[in-house]
Amino acid sequence: MNKTWLVIKREYLSRVRKKTFILTTILTPLLFAAVIGTVILITIKNVRNEKIAVVDPSGLLKSNLESSKTVTYQFTTDVDTSNFVAKGFSAILFSPHSGVNETNNFKLITEKSLSRMANESIEKSIDRALENNMISQELKIDPRLIDSIKSNAESVSIITNKKGEDGKLQQSNFNIASSIGYFTAFLIYITLFIYGAMVMRGVMEEKTNRIAEVIISSVKPFQLMMGKIIGIGAVGLTQFLIWIVLISIITTGLTSLIPADVLHQVQQTQQQIPGATGQSSEAIRAMAEVQNNLATVNWGLVIFCFIFYFLGGYLFYAALFAAVGSAVNEDPQDAQSLMFPITMPIVIGIVIMINSINDPSSSLATWSSLIPFFSPIVMMARIPFGVPDTVPYWQLGASMVLLVLGFVFTTWLCSKIYRTGILLYGKKATWKEMLKWARR
Amino acid sequence: MMLELRNLKKYYATQKAVDDISFTVQEGSVFGLLGPNGAGKTTLLRMLTGILYPDEGQIFFNGKPFEPLKDIEQIGYMPEERGLYKKMKIGEQALYLAQLKGLSKADAMQLIKEWFIKLEMQSWWNKKVEDLSKGMSQKLQFVTTVLHRPKLIILDEPFSGLDPVNSNVIKDEIFRLAKEGATIIFSTHRMEQVEEICDHIVLVNKGKKLLDNTVKDAKQEFKQNLFKISFENLPGHTDSKVFQTIKQHSDHSLTVKINEGYKPNDVLTYFIDQNAAITSFNELLPSLNDIFINLVEGTAASRQFQNTTA
Numbered sequence: 001m002n003k004t005w006l007v008i009k010r011e012y013l014s015r016v017r018k019k020t021f022i023l024t025t026i027l028t029p030l031l032f033a034a035v036i037g038t039v040i041l042i043t044i045k046n047v048r049n050e051k052i053a054v055v056d057p058s059g060l061l062k063s064n065l066e067s068s069k070t071v072t073y074q075f076t077t078d079v080d081t082s083n084f085v086a087k088g089f090s091a092i093l094f095s096p097h098s099g100v101n102e103t104n105n106f107k108l109i110t111e112k113s114l115s116r117m118a119n120e121s122i123e124k125s126i127d128r129a130l131e132n133n134m135i136s137q138e139l140k141i142d143p144r145l146i147d148s149i150k151s152n153a154e155s156v157s158i159i160t161n162k163k164g165e166d167g168k169l170q171q172s173n174f175n176i177a178s179s180i181g182y183f184t185a186f187l188i189y190i191t192l193f194i195y196g197a198m199v200m201r202g203v204m205e206e207k208t209n210r211i212a213e214v215i216i217s218s219v220k221p222f223q224l225m226m227g228k229i230i231g232i233g234a235v236g237l238t239q240f241l242i243w244i245v246l247i248s249i250i251t252t253g254l255t256s257l258i259p260a261d262v263l264h265q266v267q268q269t270q271q272q273i274p275g276a277t278g279q280s281s282e283a284i285r286a287m288a289e290v291q292n293n294l295a296t297v298n299w300g301l302v303i304f305c306f307i308f309y310f311l312g313g314y315l316f317y318a319a320l321f322a323a324v325g326s327a328v329n330e331d332p333q334d335a336q337s338l339m340f341p342i343t344m345p346i347v348i349g350i351v352i353m354i355n356s357i358n359d360p361s362s363s364l365a366t367w368s369s370l371i372p373f374f375s376p377i378v379m380m381a382r383i384p385f386g387v388p389d390t391v392p393y394w395q396l397g398a399s400m401v402l403l404v405l406g407f408v409f410t411t412w413l414c415s416k417i418y419r420t421g422i423l424l425y426g427k428k429a430t431w432k433e434m435l436k437w438a439r440r
Numbered sequence: 441m442m443l444e445l446r447n448l449k450k451y452y453a454t455q456k457a458v459d460d461i462s463f464t465v466q467e468g469s470v471f472g473l474l475g476p477n478g479a480g481k482t483t484l485l486r487m488l489t490g491i492l493y494p495d496e497g498q499i500f501f502n503g504k505p506f507e508p509l510k511d512i513e514q515i516g517y518m519p520e521e522r523g524l525y526k527k528m529k530i531g532e533q534a535l536y537l538a539q540l541k542g543l544s545k546a547d548a549m550q551l552i553k554e555w556f557i558k559l560e561m562q563s564w565w566n567k568k569v570e571d572l573s574k575g576m577s578q579k580l581q582f583v584t585t586v587l588h589r590p591k592l593i594i595l596d597e598p599f600s601g602l603d604p605v606n607s608n609v610i611k612d613e614i615f616r617l618a619k620e621g622a623t624i625i626f627s628t629h630r631m632e633q634v635e636e637i638c639d640h641i642v643l644v645n646k647g648k649k650l651l652d653n654t655v656k657d658a659k660q661e662f663k664q665n666l667f668k669i670s671f672e673n674l675p676g677h678t679d680s681k682v683f684q685t686i687k688q689h690s691d692h693s694l695t696v697k698i699n700e701g702y703k704p705n706d707v708l709t710y711f712i713d714q715n716a717a718i719t720s721f722n723e724l725l726p727s728l729n730d731i732f733i734n735l736v737e738g739t740a741a742s743r744q745f746q747n748t749t750a
Binding site for chain 2: 003006007010014205206209210211212213214215216217218219220423
């Protein structure tokens with residue numbers, strides 16, 4: 001046991017100290033931060049206020065043109081095309097001299113072109129102003145009445161309510177659950193490949209370096225294999241933990257960059273959901289909704305299951321990758337062809353996941369989330385939909401137990417293949433030969 | 441008795457790698473395990489180091505049945521195919537391998553420092569193996585093999601790839617370790633090295649033991665009554681029923697083979713009677729190389745694949 005520990009320590013430290021590990025571990029969250037930062041920056045930029053001078057000789061707009069967050073209108077008479085920039089306006093708007101129905105003659109003169117958002121906003125405000133004008137003048141109705149009718153009608157959004165077992169209604173949002181499921185399942189898929197291949201390369205390195213024989217004269221082959229698998233698994237866990245910590249720090253940091261009033265609005269809107277109305281813009285409403293729905297996900301369970309399925313899936317496949325590594329020689333081409341039967345179920349797993357994410361209770365999803373070959377990927381995609389309503393406790397329990405039994409079996413089988421393969425040079429073995437070694 | 445092998449067998453699918461081999465190795469001796477390539481030496485050594493389990497037969501280590509898990513800490517094994525982690529720093533690597541042999545970190549550090557000073561390797565500590573020449577990494581490999589003061593040191597072709605200077609350094613260390621009480625098993629197909637170093641040899645071919653003797657006795661056993669006689673001037677007559685002249689050398693000397701039933705003195709008498717001036721008379725003992733070739737010849741040097749199911 002003590003010697004296994006030494007092997008684990010070496011495998012772990014030699015990888016964690018590598019420049020590539022440090023770079024990917026730090027750069028990935030930074031990349032993530034850069035993406036989020038860009039999104040927020042764009043949001044903030046869009047919030048930038050454009051001051052627009054309005055020359056409105058016919059008084060068409062005066063009563064109905066409402067300033068919004070992005071555009072502020074100011075009715076003046078002493079501004080013209082030659083001096084609007086000097087007076088601090090970004091554009092000047094001329095309304096037509098003739099009647100209300102002349103919608104073609106609005107003129108906007110700018111120095112720099114305005115953002116698309118601002119342009120749209122101006123067009124909308126004019127539309128609205130004209131609409132309100134017509135409503136009040138021709139229909140003789142207070143436009144605000146129509147507004148409230150409209151917003152009531154528009155505020156319909158579909159809220160999926162699932163009936164919990166205890167009869168309490170639990171709110172959930174299908175899109176949020178499926179994107180979390182999709183993301184975590186994909187992460188497991190990628191890490192199975194990355195860390196599985198790392199184990200395989202490590203074994204191949206020891207074999208081609210011929211160090212394996214030296215080490216095996218000191219420790220049992222099983223200890224060497226397990227030490228490598230556990231050591232590399234620990235590297236993976238370390239990377240995840242650093243990512244989780246860095247990402248949460250960065251997210252907190254970036255949230256503080258969002259202007260306070262936007263955040264305040266989000267919080268307000270959140271309390272009003274469902275049925276948020278009024279001045280809050282679509283974007284803010286969506287943001288609040290996302291926050292609200294994220295809060296309904298059982299994060300503790302998702303993170304626990306993620307770590308469990310990452311480790312379980314990794315242990316299940318790592319032993320197989322180690323067996324392949326022990327069976328090949330210098331030629332990486334050999335590894336490719338021997339790896340095929342191992343990578344195949346992982347790829348099938350992700351295909352099943354993609355097909356079943358839209359119906360997480362289908363029999364395909366249910367059954368494949370029990371089979372250890374696919375369960376790390378498929379079950380992970382189902383869990384964010386909720387335990388125990390989408391995934392009953394018995395399914396989760398059975399899946400976990402089967403996965404543990406699965407990796408105990410693959411480790412046992414592969415340690416026998418590994419024991420023979422690591423010392424055998426010459427031509428690469430076939431799977432048939434490898435299974436023969438296992439029977440010895 | 442450091443090591444005793446009884447009827448050891450290891451069969452692979454296509455050949456009998458080790459087929460009923462027994463021998464003993466005395467404590468403190470330098471023991472040579474000889475054989476052509478593919479004779480089964482490596483398989484035999486792997487069984488002695490606990491890497492492989494014999495199909496049949498027993499190994500006794502220090503008088504007790506060999507328990508690989510416990511006893512391998514007493515053994516240092518340098519395989520023929522040298523192996524080190526290329527990307528690992530040399531000091532850390534030596535420390536790691538020593539700790540795997542059960543040394544504490546402090547003890548290991550102490551011993552590594554002593555060895556590195558002795559073999560002038562101090563400046564290597566932070567280098568990586570990939571920066572070393574072949575000879576240098578060979579030296580490192582040797583150090584890591586003997587670092588934990590094993591009672592039994594097994595060296596498979598220890599001098600391959602070493603220049604004469606480093607060869608001698610390693611040879612001296614082997615002698616010193618043997619003098620300090622370590623038992624050394626030495627596997628090679630280079631006979632001239634064995635003659636210099638080993639007390640006792642076992643010759644294997646095709647998985648079978650062909651010879652098991654001390655170097656001196658083996659030479660006696662396989663001597664062919666050859667003698668070399670040097671003269672001031674070659675005598676006129678070299679024909680006799682006592683001996684046959686095998687070869688006449690240009691430096692006034694003869695190689696003769698004494699016929700059955702005669703003694704060296706009979707040869708000397710023959711030449712003295714002719715008044716020939718003899719300057720030297722030496723027995724020509726066969727080199728191990730000769731014995732080796734003699735024994736292995738006739739049996740194909742490289743093994744054919746056999747069917748073991750029979």
